[in-house]
Structures are given as structure tokens and as C-alpha cells.
Amino acid sequence: MTSARLCNRAVFAPALIAGLMCATAACGSGTSQSAATWEEPSSYSYTLRSTEGERALIGTFRVSVEDGEVATAAGLDDSGRRVVEQNLDAVPTIGELLDELDQARQDGADTAEIEYATDGHPRRIILDRDERAIDDEAVYVISAYQPDAR
Structure with a gap:
């Protein structure tokens, strides 16, 4: 059970970071x-x-x-x-x-x-x-x- 949570977090965290980076880049570009x-x-x-x-x-x-x-x-x-x-x-x-x-x-x-x-x-x-x-x-x-x- 613990390994399943770690696996989900391992996939979720990079996806969240990538999404935030894209959102930040869009804001900074002013478009x-x-x-x-x-x-x-x-x-x-x-x-x-x-x-x-x-x-x-x-x-x-x-x-x-x-x-x-x-x-x-x-x-x-x-x-x-x-x-x-x-x-x-x-x-x-x-x-x-x-x-x-x-x-x-x-x-x-x-x-x-x-x-x-x-x-x-x-x-x-x-x-x-x-x-x-x-x-x-x-x-x-x-x-x-x-x-x-x-």
C-alpha cells in the first residue's frame, strides 16, 4: 500500500510542477x-x-x-x-x-x-x-x- 502511494506521488509531483511551470511561463510572456x-x-x-x-x-x-x-x-x-x-x-x-x-x-x-x-x-x-x-x-x-x- 505504501509503495502505491509513493508511485502516485512520484507521477503526480512532476506533472504538477510541469503544469505550474507552463502556467508561470504563460503569465510572464504577457500573452x-x-x-x-x-x-x-x-x-x-x-x-x-x-x-x-x-x-x-x-x-x-x-x-x-x-x-x-x-x-x-x-x-x-x-x-x-x-x-x-x-x-x-x-x-x-x-x-x-x-x-x-x-x-x-x-x-x-x-x-x-x-x-x-x-x-x-x-x-x-x-x-x-x-x-x-x-x-x-x-x-x-x-x-x-x-x-x-x-
């Missing part, structure tokens, strides 16, 4: 089947939490996009409110965040990663153009994404 099919709708809303670095865009925002442009943005914390009051144009659409990711990759950034939600929309973008530089990082977390049902 997903559903992500390849996601297209930014012309109208939607989402919550953006932007952190890291000394960027002009630090804070949490509720954003509404209409016809491909930010129509309204509300700062949900002190930093977000300051950004909206001083420069509403600094608040991006999801498409603009994807453009920033693409540009970082083209420029050879040390880190330019993306994670997707199960429906395919981006849910986290992590950028670090130069890992030796201080405060050039950006982390964007996208939540409460709602496409407009027009």
Missing part, C-alpha cells in the same frame, strides 16, 4: 488567447490605479471613455483628484496605456509586462524602462471594466 482577440471598444468605463515612479499620473481614477477619448475622469483619492484638477488630459484610455506598453517594448524597456483578465481586457501593465534608474517605473491596474452596451 493570452483571449487577449489576442480583445479590441478596445469606442465607449467603456474602468477604474485605473496608477502607482510607482515620479510620474504625473499617480492615483486612482474612475474613467469614462466615449468615442475613443476620455470623456470624464474622477479622482478617487487625493493624488487622483489633484491630477484631474490640474490636467484631465493626463488620464489615459486603455488604448493609450497599451500604446505606452508597445512604445516601452520598442524602446527596449527592461520590463514591459501585461496581464489580462479572463475576458481579454488588460488588467495590469508593469513598466520599468531602465532597472538602474530610480522612479521611472509605472504600474497600472485596471479594474471595474465595463464596456458600454450601445
Whole structure:
């Protein structure tokens, strides 16, 4: 009886490790089947939490996009409110965040990663153009994404 359990564990453990390695590799690559099919709708809303670095865009925002442009943005914390009051144009659409990711990759950034939600929309973008530089990082977390049902 003991040898049967050891045999099952001997087969199960490597299979589990292989599965975890594949899942980890997929996450690190920043690709997903559903992500390849996601297209930014012309109208939607989402919550953006932007952190890291000394960027002009630090804070949490509720954003509404209409016809491909930010129509309204509300700062949900002190930093977000300051950004909206001083420069509403600094608040991006999801498409603009994807453009920033693409540009970082083209420029050879040390880190330019993306994670997707199960429906395919981006849910986290992590950028670090130069890992030796201080405060050039950006982390964007996208939540409460709602496409407009027009």
C-alpha cells in the first residue's frame, strides 16, 4: 500500500510542477488567447490605479471613455483628484496605456509586462524602462471594466 502511494506521488509531483511551470511561463510572456482577440471598444468605463515612479499620473481614477477619448475622469483619492484638477488630459484610455506598453517594448524597456483578465481586457501593465534608474517605473491596474452596451 505504501509503495502505491509513493508511485502516485512520484507521477503526480512532476506533472504538477510541469503544469505550474507552463502556467508561470504563460503569465510572464504577457500573452493570452483571449487577449489576442480583445479590441478596445469606442465607449467603456474602468477604474485605473496608477502607482510607482515620479510620474504625473499617480492615483486612482474612475474613467469614462466615449468615442475613443476620455470623456470624464474622477479622482478617487487625493493624488487622483489633484491630477484631474490640474490636467484631465493626463488620464489615459486603455488604448493609450497599451500604446505606452508597445512604445516601452520598442524602446527596449527592461520590463514591459501585461496581464489580462479572463475576458481579454488588460488588467495590469508593469513598466520599468531602465532597472538602474530610480522612479521611472509605472504600474497600472485596471479594474471595474465595463464596456458600454450601445
